[in-house]
Amino acid sequence: MSRLQPVRGTRDILGDEARRFGHVVDSFRRLADVYAFEEIITPVFEFTDVFRRTLGETSDVVTKEMYSFEDRSGEMLTLRPEYTAGIARAWLSNGLAQQGTAKLAGFGPMFRYERPQKGRYRQFHQLDAEIIGVAEPTADIELIAFAWQLLADLGLADSVTLHLNTLGDPESRQAYRTALVDYFSAHRDKLSDDSRARLEKNPLRILDSKDPGDRALLGEAPKLDAYLNARSRDFYAAVRGGVEALGIPYIHDPHLVRGLDYYTHTAFEFITDALGAQGTVLGGGRYDGLIAQMGGAPTPGVGWAAGIERLAMLLPESPAVAPLSILMPLGEAVAARAWTLARDLRAAGVRLDIDWKGNLKKRLNRAARRGARFALLLGEDELAKDAVTLRDLESGAQREVPMAALVEELESHDRV
RNA sequence: GCGGGCGUAGCUCAACUGGUUAGAGCGCCUGGUUGUGGUCCAGGAGGCUGUGGGUUCAAGUCCCAUCGCUCGCCCCA
Numbered sequence: 001m002s003r004l005q006p007v008r009g010t011r012d013i014l015g016d017e018a019r020r021f022g023h024v025v026d027s028f029r030r031l032a033d034v035y036a037f038e039e040i041i042t043p044v045f046e047f048t049d050v051f052r053r054t055l056g057e058t059s060d061v062v063t064k065e066m067y068s069f070e071d072r073s074g075e076m077l078t079l080r081p082e083y084t085a086g087i088a089r090a091w092l093s094n095g096l097a098q099q100g101t102a103k104l105a106g107f108g109p110m111f112r113y114e115r116p117q118k119g120r121y122r123q124f125h126q127l128d129a130e131i132i133g134v135a136e137p138t139a140d141i142e143l144i145a146f147a148w149q150l151l152a153d154l155g156l157a158d159s160v161t162l163h164l165n166t167l168g169d170p171e172s173r174q175a176y177r178t179a180l181v182d183y184f185s186a187h188r189d190k191l192s193d194d195s196r197a198r199l200e201k202n203p204l205r206i207l208d209s210k211d212p213g214d215r216a217l218l219g220e221a222p223k224l225d226a227y228l229n230a231r232s233r234d235f236y237a238a239v240r241g242g243v244e245a246l247g248i249p250y251i252h253d254p255h256l257v258r259g260l261d262y263y264t265h266t267a268f269e270f271i272t273d274a275l276g277a278q279g280t281v282l283g284g285g286r287y288d289g290l291i292a293q294m295g296g297a298p299t300p301g302v303g304w305a306a307g308i309e310r311l312a313m314l315l316p317e318s319p320a321v322a323p324l325s326i327l328m329p330l331g332e333a334v335a336a337r338a339w340t341l342a343r344d345l346r347a348a349g350v351r352l353d354i355d356w357k358g359n360l361k362k363r364l365n366r367a368a369r370r371g372a373r374f375a376l377l378l379g380e381d382e383l384a385k386d387a388v389t390l391r392d393l394e395s396g397a398q399r400e401v402p403m404a405a406l407v408e409e410l411e412s413h414d415r416v
Numbered sequence: 417g418c419g420g421g422c423g424u425a426g427c428u429c430a431a432c433u434g435g436u437u438a439g440a441g442c443g444c445c446u447g448g449u450u451g452u453g454g455u456c457c458a459g460g461a462g463g464c465u466g467u468g469g470g471u472u473c474a475a476g477u478c479c480c481a482u483c484g485c486u487c488g489c490c491c492c493a
Binding site: 005006008051054055060061062064065066081082084085112114115116117118120194197205210258259260278280283305328330331358359360361362363364365366367368369375377379381389391393396398 | 417418446449450451452453454466483484485486487488489490491492493
């Protein structure tokens with residue numbers, strides 16, 4: 001047992017959970033296509049530098065939270081902790097700049113070496129959507145529209161809240177940062193230990209501290225609004241205008257921040273209170289500085305990512321499955337016909353399983369407990385007539401149906 | 417990396433202050449004779465009590481360590 005357990009923070013997804021997971025992915029892919037995003041599938045691991053360059057050498061993230069290892073040829077590799085860096089790398093590797101704007105969407109496993117919590121695993125899965133090459137707020141709005149429609153399609157419109165903020169352009173952001181450092185430095189003795197460390201490494205993060213003492217200081221703290229230049233103000237106004245035009249409810253959240261320097265302008269998160277401390281279900285923002293920081297020509301970008309497991313957990317109900325039919329061949333003599341019949345029904349899209357084993361009583365019993373809708377009995381009597389006995393497991397009614405008419409018969413019942 | 421709670425069949429849980437072959441329900445399998453279900457009856461499989469040490473005549477029960485789960489903190493790209 002001990003050796004057969006999964007690695008810490010990893011897990012098997014099966015049964016109803018797998019159905020929910022699949023439903024989230026299906027909804028995302030359908031909508032990504034409708035919004036005219038191209039699918040992009042990037043490797044699950046990259047050279048460590050790809051992530052290190054985007055995150056900065058000193059951050060906790062690099063030093064203790066990436067799944068890094070050396071391969072046999074001595075290369076330092078890292079299992080991707082997020083999608084964006086890989087997409088940015090792919091954009092550069094493939095010379096996609098030549099094609100102008102790119103709207104890219106993908107999903108898959110991500111890896112972070114951290115202590116598991118509710119809805120937070122070492123291997124988890126994300127949906128991701130990015131627009132690269134558009135400097136205008138239209139891209140931000142389109143991404144939020146996409147995200148909102150996805151959440152609404154999943155039945156989550158009422159259980160999440162959109163939090164929206166701006167970090168301003170680099171000039172505004174820097175001015176604000178300086179003001180914040182000045183302010184908190186003056187109150188250094190009242191800050192929590194954690195926030196004193198943040199003062200050095202990541203002052204914006206003090207704004208979303210959970211420490212009550214820190215929070216008490218926020219009231220008097222400088223507000224970003226006062227430091228936004230005209231360009232930044234206009235940009236944010238345009239994003240808000242778009243979101244409002246679409247009728248998407250949101251709250252302006254001045255404490256919603258991003259720590260890294262390449263983030264600019266828009267930051268947004270869809271948050272639920274149903275998942276404890278891990279309430280963000282979908283988050284994103286603009287990262288105009290990222291591609292330049294990776295070594296490419298300065299290129300604007302916006303995107304978001306969403307945790308598939310978290311979305312799956314929040315689904316109000318299990319996804320519907322198509323009615324299940326079970327073919328029950330009775331006796332050796334009908335085996336060959338059972339195979340061809342099953343093949344034809346499946347080719348026509350009927351969801352069908354075959355139960356070969358046990359007496360009929362056992363088989364009907366099993367079928368009922370599986371929640372099957374129809375039993376198809378094929379014995380020698382039926383074979384002689386080129387028919388099956390079709391039994392409705394809900395009503396108990398049954399009658400003989402010619403094989404040729406089966407597909408139509410099953411489909412008409414599907415709609416009941 | 418730090419702190420709190422918890423680990424007994426697939427699942428939900430029992431086992432008096434340490435005391436003999438660790439039990440129950442659900443689920444699963446088989447049977448109750450030939451092709452008609454969810455009920456009922458009978459039987460069966462399935463546990464090195466997470467793992468490794470220690471204390472004791474005796475450990476599921478006490479102690480230590482470790483692994484895992486869980487709720488938070490740090491972090492959240």
